[in-house]
Amino acid sequence: MIPSLLPTYNRVPLAFAEGQGSWLVTDGGERYLDLGAGIAVNALGHAHPALVEAITDQAAKLWHVSNLYEIPGQQALADALVEKTFADTVFFTNSGTEACELAVKMARKYWYDEGDHDCVEIIGFEGSFHGRSSAGIAAAGGEKLTTGFGPLLPGFTHLPFGDLDALKDAISDTTAAVIIEPVQGEGGIRPVSDADLKQIREICDEAGVLLIFDEVQCGVGRTGKLFAHEWAGVVPDIMMVAKGIGGGFPLGAVLATEDAASGMVAGTHGSTYGGNPLACAVGGKVLEIVSDEAFLAEVNRKAGLLRQKLEGLVAEHPAVFDSVRGSGLMLGLKCKAPNTDVLSACYDADVLVVPAGDNVLRLLPALNIDDKDINAALERLNTAAEAVETAIAAQEEQDA
Numbered sequence: 447m448i449p450s451l452l453p454t455y456n457r458v459p460l461a462f463a464e465g466q467g468s469w470l471v472t473d474g475g476e477r478y479l480d481l482g483a484g485i486a487v488n489a490l491g492h493a494h495p496a497l498v499e500a501i502t503d504q505a506a507k508l509w510h511v512s513n514l515y516e517i518p519g520q521q522a523l524a525d526a527l528v529e530k531t532f533a534d535t536v537f538f539t540n541s542g543t544e545a546c547e548l549a550v551k552m553a554r555k556y557w558y559d560e561g562d563h564d565c566v567e568i569i570g571f572e573g574s575f576h577g578r579s580s581a582g583i584a585a586a587g588g589e590k591l592t593t594g595f596g597p598l599l600p601g602f603t604h605l606p607f608g609d610l611d612a613l614k615d616a617i618s619d620t621t622a623a624v625i626i627e628p629v630q631g632e633g634g635i636r637p638v639s640d641a642d643l644k645q646i647r648e649i650c651d652e653a654g655v656l657l658i659f660d661e662v663q664c665g666v667g668r669t670g671k672l673f674a675h676e677w678a679g680v681v682p683d684i685m686m687v688a689k690g691i692g693g694g695f696p697l698g699a700v701l702a703t704e705d706a707a708s709g710m711v712a713g714t715h716g717s718t719y720g721g722n723p724l725a726c727a728v729g730g731k732v733l734e735i736v737s738d739e740a741f742l743a744e745v746n747r748k749a750g751l752l753r754q755k756l757e758g759l760v761a762e763h764p765a766v767f768d769s770v771r772g773s774g775l776m777l778g779l780k781c782k783a784p785n786t787d788v789l790s791a792c793y794d795a796d797v798l799v800v801p802a803g804d805n806v807l808r809l810l811p812a813l814n815i816d817d818k819d820i821n822a823a824l825e826r827l828n829t830a831a832e833a834v835e836t837a838i839a840a841q842e843e844q845d846a
């Protein structure tokens with residue numbers, strides 16, 4: 447019999463009752479060190495006092511009004527994002543996949559309004575993830591995402607990750623935009639090098655094609671800059687944001703230049719909840735904290751510390767791990783043992799990490815994780831790695 451919850455998730459049998467900072471506590475009082483942060487959502491950890499205050503204050507005043515009316519908190523958050531980024535304008539969504547929907551619509555509408563009605567193709571890269579909506583799965587294109595859901599939204603091409611020659615060849619008169627995650631998340635924490643991002647920008651400029659960055663996972667301070675593309679010194683025309691911007695409250699956004707957004711006039715797009723007063727009260731506070739230079743400097747320092755310790759972990763457990771990769775506090779442990787085995791051992795060691803493609807385990811801790819929690823994380827990851835080593839040795843003995 448089908449469960450009352452549609453069984454689309456492979457859930458582990460863990461239920462949390464409370465969270466504080468980088469820790470989650472089960473009903474039974476068991477404490478887990480959270481290095482997943484809701485897959486890069488809880489950017490400031492659990493129950494951050496400033497976020498609790500922001501949402502409580504707003505909840506006592508006004509939860510929701512329609513976008514039929516002015517929403518001052520939404521305006522303030524848009525102004526702040528415009529001030530701090532390449533963007534001239536912002537639309538608020540509830541999720542990353544809704545941001546993808548709008549990014550695709552915006553790119554196509556741009557060319558439509560230019561009179562170029564055939565210019566609809568969007569080029570993406572293998573291993574990417576842009577959400578679970580019809581545009582999201584078509585944009586990413588992986589078999590696991592798309593099988594059984596056809597006919598897929600047409601007009602998407604996928605190129606091998608990092609193949610810029612293929613990109614040059616693939617761009618044609620019908621190309622509307624290129625979409626790329628500056629650091630692939632679900633695909634296995636695969637950063638696009640700064641040089642490659644620069645080149646992609648140049649290729650798009652030469653061909654007169656729009657460039658969409660998907661910073662749903664890698665944005666909002668995660669890599670140690672407010673947005674990951676800042677490391678490469680290039681800007682997109684359109685950017686998708688979600689996850690961390692709401693700190694745990696559902697909030698996403700599409701940021702764009704005035705030119706790229708020029709087709710999105712009144713009546714072309716909308717969202718009932720997008721950017722409601724509750725979401726924007728939290729988002730405004732998250733942005734205020736995360737965009738502070740001193741905060742970002744700390745993210746970089748913690749990232750250096752965690753990475754150095756992870757390199758040590760990998761060196762100590764060569765049968766379990768292959769390497770560390772990623773950027774800032776968006777780190778991947780490329781495993782030699784099956785990542786699912788290492789993940790189970792992590793659960794047993796009361797530490798939460800997140801599986802990703804390419805046999806990687808993701809570490810996406812709260813951006814304000816304490817140094818002592820980084821040390822605790824390493825102890826627990828070490829315990830997990832030892833357990834996997836013991837299991838490998840037992841298996842080898844049995845096979846001998």
Ligand SMILES: Cc1ncc(COP(=O)(O)O)c(C=O)c1O
Pocket residue numbers: 485540541542543544546575576577578627631632660661662663664688689
């Ligand atoms: C890079 C990227 N884009 C888009 C999405 C979709 O976001 P959401 O799950 O909020 O729809 C995700 C979610 O994991 C993501 O990592």
